Amino acid sequence: MRLPDTEEQTAPSNGGTAEPHEGGSASGVAAGDLGLSEDVARTSHSRRGPDYRLRGLDLGAQEIDKPATRSDRKDRPRRRRPRWRLAKLGVVLIVAVLAAVLLRAMVVQTFSVPSAAMVPTLQAGDRILVVKTSRLAGPIQSGEIIVFRHPSSFPCRTSQEEGRDLVQRIIGLPGETIWSVGNKIYRDGQLLHERGWYDSKYGQVGSVPIRRTVIPPDRYFVMGDNRSDSCDSRAFGTIPRSAVVGKVIAVVVRDGHLYVRFF
Numbered sequence: 164m165r166l167p168d169t170e171e172q173t174a175p176s177n178g179g180t181a182e183p184h185e186g187g188s189a190s191g192v193a194a195g196d197l198g199l200s201e202d203v204a205r206t207s208h209s210r211r212g213p214d215y216r217l218r219g220l221d222l223g224a225q226e227i228d229k230p231a232t233r234s235d236r237k238d239r240p241r242r243r244r245p246r247w248r249l250a251k252l253g254v255v256l257i258v259a260v261l262a263a264v265l266l267r268a269m270v271v272q273t274f275s276v277p278s279a280a281m282v283p284t285l286q287a288g289d290r291i292l293v294v295k296t297s298r299l300a301g302p303i304q305s306g307e308i309i310v311f312r313h314p315s316s317f318p319c320r321t322s323q324e325e326g327r328d329l330v331q332r333i334i335g336l337p338g339e340t341i342w343s344v345g346n347k348i349y350r351d352g353q354l355l356h357e358r359g360w361y362d363s364k365y366g367q368v369g370s371v372p373i374r375r376t377v378i379p380p381d382r383y384f385v386m387g388d389n390r391s392d393s394c395d396s397r398a399f400g401t402i403p404r405s406a407v408v409g410k411v412i413a414v415v416v417r418d419g420h421l422y423v424r425f426f
Contacts, residue, residue, distance in 0.1 A: 270298045272409065274310050277327045280387030280394065283362055284308070285330060290416035293409040303383070303404075306360070308332050308411040308426060311385070311402050319394030328408060331395055332360060335376070335384030343373035365391035373397055383407070 276289040285291065285308075293310050296303075303309065310328050334348070334355070335341040341350045346366040348355040361367055369390030374397075378384050382401040387393025396402070414424045 270295060271412075273415070274328060274330065274408075276330050279392060280389050281308070281330055281332070282389040282392075284332075284360065284388045285414065286417060288418075289414050289422075291330070291411050292413045292415055294412055295409040296404075296407050299410060303333060303336075303407065303410065305333050305336050306358070309383075309385070310408040310411060312406045312408060314399045314402065314406070316399055317394070318398050330411065331385040331387050331393070333383050334386045334396075335378045335401075337378055337380045337382055339384075340375065340377050341373060341384055342375040343368045348373060361388050361390050365389070369393075371397050376401070381405075 272293050272295060274291050274293055276285045276287055276291060279287045291310075308330065309332075310330050312328055313326055335350060339351050341348065343349065346368045348357075348367055355367075357367065367390065369392075371390075376384065376396075378401055381404045383404070384396045384401050386395040386397070412426060414422055416422060
């Protein structure tokens with residue numbers, strides 16, 4: 164009977180088996196767990212793939228931080244510098260001044276009305292625009308207001324008009340015959356119909372009548388609209404065309420203020 168031998172062999176074998184199992188269980192389990200976790204991590208990472216949302220966010224941040232290229236700078240509107248604006252404004256002002264000077268020298272000139280001889284149309288001190296005779300498109304017409312040089316023989320001595328250019332209205336043209344009867348003016352036998360030019364308080368003639376006058380060639384018969392207080396062709400005779408400075412086209416200043424009225 165060999166039962167005791169079997170037990171003795173069994174016991175040591177069981178004990179020997181138990182000790183290695185207990186000693187290797189801690190390290191073996193840890194190694195197995197670690198290997199499993201690494202495999203799971205690799206598998207889950209391969210299944211999920213890269214997170215494109217995060218990558219997009221990173222790219223956006225890179226684009227924001229990226230410096231502007233030359234093409235981007237060209238697309239952006241350039242800011243105009245104040246110096247360029249001031250320079251352009253200065254050029255515009257210079258051109259405007261030069262144009263005004265040239266215009267005055269060649270075409271238009273301003274004058275100041277010296278007296279009340281043209282009331283109510285013009286007031287003393289009005290600033291008027293005058294187109295020079297050399298620039299007129301056509302001949303001077305009856306009824307137009309002109310500026311002419313002061314006559315050499317001027318019987319009416321007034322401090323306001325003495326030595327200054329005068330402003331009056333053309334009543335008679337070269338070759339016409341003019342006279343007055345009572346308070347009416349006749350030209351070539353026809354009653355002169357004036358369109359409200361004269362001061363109605365004093366009538367068409369005023370206190371000084373018009374003697375019968377044949378107007379010579381290239382000369383004009385002029386009168387002020389204030390017929391009772393105007394030293395005109397009734398006193399100094401007709402004026403030559405060469406004395407005419409130009410035709411009045413507008414009033415621009417009255418009583419020191421801007422006042423625009425065209426004729």
